[in-house]
Amino acid sequence: MSTAFNFAAVEKGTPSIGAQLVSDVSLPALVLHRDALEHNIRWMQDFVSRSGAELAPHGKTSMVPALFRRQLAAGAWGITLATAVQTRAAYAAGVRRVLMANQLVGAPNMALIAELLADPQFEFHCMVDHPDNVAALGAFFGERGLRLNVMIEYGVVGGRCGCRSEQEVLDLARAIKAQPALALTGIEGYEGVIHGDQAVSGIRGFADSLVRLAVELQDSGAFDIGKPIITASGSAWYDLIAEEFEAQDADGRFLSVLRPGSYVAHDHGIYKDAQCCVLHRRSDLSEGLRPALEVWAHVQSMPEPGFAVIALGKRDVAFDAGLPVPLLRYKAGVVPAVGEDVSACKVTAVMDQHAFMTVAPGCELRVGDIVAFGTSHPCLTFDKWRVGCIVDEQMTVIEGFETCF
Incomplete structure (x- = not known):
């Protein structure tokens, strides 16, 4: 007698509330930082309102109903979407x-x-x-x-x-x-x-x-x-x-x-560059958007001097508008989480489940360390995930969320 395999059950696990990102969450993981997220929602709503317009954020960026609700609660007029299926999903979430x-x-x-x-x-x-x-x-x-x-x-x-x-x-x-x-x-x-x-x-x-x-x-x-x-x-x-x-x-x-739409998570690539241009054109804007989205992953292997293989790849992060950007290194299991700058390292290639990263001189990485990566073009990172987590400044999970692509 054959047994049907439950593919739906095989998914990136939803982190539990109160979990520590460096010790309790299966990686790689899609991470949103609460402070930056809330700042971006307030910032754009204020900008649009002061311009005499209404805001209908493009929901296709994230397809995260939890973010739709935040945007609407902050004053958004409605939600923009791209397809009938996306519209049905947003309606089911209360839009x-x-x-x-x-x-x-x-x-x-x-x-x-x-x-x-x-x-x-x-x-x-x-x-x-x-x-x-x-x-x-x-x-x-x-x-x-x-x-x-x-x-x-x-x-x-x-x-x-x-x-x-x-x-x-x-x-x-x-x-x-x-x-x-x-x-x-x-x-x-x-x-x-x-x-x-x-x-x-x-x-x-x-x-x-x-x-x-x-x-x-x-x-x-x-x-x-x-x-x-x-x-x-x-x-x-x-x-x-x-x-x-x-x-x-x-x-x-x-x-x-x-x-x-991408403002809600912002990025470390094309939209970071675009935001710099906005701030250059608009001297009245004292502060811009903040990158809120990261993908966290383990150092999986260090097979050669100055070379690390990271346990994330094309299945986990966008690569169409630039490769992932190393930001901070955390020691796995060490709480409170303290990040060390690894921005001098560089991802040179990504495969399905692996990223190749050159390790900068003086940067000491170990197998099992955790690296937080920034991305370029958040849309194509969100759509690789079914679930993600929102964390506070202590890297504690305060909310899990689902995508509905």
């Missing part, structure tokens, strides 16, 4: 306002949203950028007696989704008006695909065009709500979008919504 910054395509995905719209307390907006999608959504939701909120996505040539010209936007608005089951509630853009030496001027120009289109649509009676939504902003250029919205008095006529 009742979702901006899906993506097109809703395919009958099974439409059915997921239709099921949620049965709840009158649930507010949902998705993007459209093509007449075919408009027609498909109109038919699907019309047959079910539902009305779907849609927003026109305005894009850039060579970018991701979105209408490529202002005329396409205006034409699409007319197509939406012809669908009784659809309500046009706003316009959306994403500036993060604008790069190059002239990125700043390009982003400002894109935001200007976005607002002008919103005004033209509003003046023509295209929107189906009194104060339509105008939204943009990822995690790198949110300050420029906020400034352009303010400069054009967008909040006077529209509900301005900013959508950064």
Whole structure:
């Protein structure tokens, strides 16, 4: 008689409350530092509020309902998501306002949203950028007696989704008006695909065009709500979008919504660099975001002088935008945990479950020591984990959390 293997039971264990990270938690582990996490949530909410806008953090960064609840409690207007499945997961966790910054395509995905719209307390907006999608959504939701909120996505040539010209936007608005089951509630853009030496001027120009289109649509009676939504902003250029919205008095006529997501955990790589640029552009900001996310792992082997193999790899940490960054070394089992700087060490390669690290002169590592690593691009670290832990300044676990990818 065969016995079915319970794959669901084989997962990174959830740390218990009160556990010491250096002695009681199975490693590698996904770690969030409470103080930095709470600082980041307060900092971004305050920045957006002072800019006259609303905040809808992009939840796809973490897909951690515990973080959604913190962000909403701090004043977030709603949560941004990328897919119907993510939307369903957020709804199950109590989120009742979702901006899906993506097109809703395919009958099974439409059915997921239709099921949620049965709840009158649930507010949902998705993007459209093509007449075919408009027609498909109109038919699907019309047959079910539902009305779907849609927003026109305005894009850039060579970018991701979105209408490529202002005329396409205006034409699409007319197509939406012809669908009784659809309500046009706003316009959306994403500036993060604008790069190059002239990125700043390009982003400002894109935001200007976005607002002008919103005004033209509003003046023509295209929107189906009194104060339509105008939204943009990822995690790198949110300050420029906020400034352009303010400069054009967008909040006077529209509900301005900013959508950064990676700020909640921040990082030691691409978003650290982007934040330095924000602080350079905005001298009024005395302090920025703090890296809250780390992955902790053991020194597994030291087979050669000056070379260590760490027990973490591609299965545990992002590597698409830079390799993990060694931060601090802790002696396993030693409480209170005292970190020693190992930032002079360097990860040179990662395999599935191993990282190769050069050991800097004067840095004494032993097999079994613990190294805390920073990451670049938190999105692709979060999605490698089912569970993680939040720790206090003593490296004591104060909360476990689950992801819902």
